[in-house]
Amino acid sequence: MKKLSLRTRVLTGAVAAAALGAGTFGAMSANASTPAAAPAAAVDADTANRNLQQTTHLTVAAATEAAQAALDAAKKENQRVSVAVVDRNGNTVVTLRGDGAGPQAYESAVKKAYTAVSWNAPTSELAKRLEQAPNLKDIPGTLFLAGGAPVQVKGAPVAGIGVAGAPSGDLDEKFAKAGVTALAK
Secondary structure (H helix, E strand, C coil), X not given: CCCCCHHHHHHHHHHHHHHHHHHHHHHHHHHHHCCCCCCCCCCCCCCCCCXXXXXXXXXXXXXXXXXXXXXXXXXHCCCCCEEEEEECCCCXXXXXXXXXXXXXXXXXXXXXXXXXXXXXXXXXXXXHHCCCCHHHHHCXXXXXCXXXXXXXXXXXXXXXXXEEXXXXXXXXHHHHHHHHHHHHC
16 A cells, blocks of 8 residues: 655645535535424413313412512511422422521421421421321421411412421421411411
8 A cells, every 4th residue: 555645645634624514514504594483373371271271380489479579478587488489390489588587497397398388288297297197208208397378279288388497397387387377468
């Protein structure tokens, strides 16, 4: 096999690069001239359709109002707490950390809110269920301690409010319920 000179190798590489570049440019140009696909037709939502379901959700403003009401109720009693509001699916909508609330309060508040909305019941009631079903506490993201309250519309859960940081779960739940009450006004 004959060894090619440096000049021949460089020239061959340059021709190959130019050919590759021209091919890429041509493909790009061809793509650019192709008309865009027509937008998909809008689907009319028929609320009578049995495959569709309407749900109710708190707005961010309402969730913030509820969280602030819970935080204010705690502040009136000189309690340092964190408050979390989650939507029906357990997604955090808003959290407020009160001045001086402990670092554990944030996560506990979120978990209490999640637990309350998941079972549509105050977490103090759910904590009592652990006697009959101790494995409930093993469900990820839950916390079976008093301090969570569901927000309901026509008996169905639409959100959960969790409070943590007071010296007792009963106080936490009292403050969470103050947040629920603020939404009823």
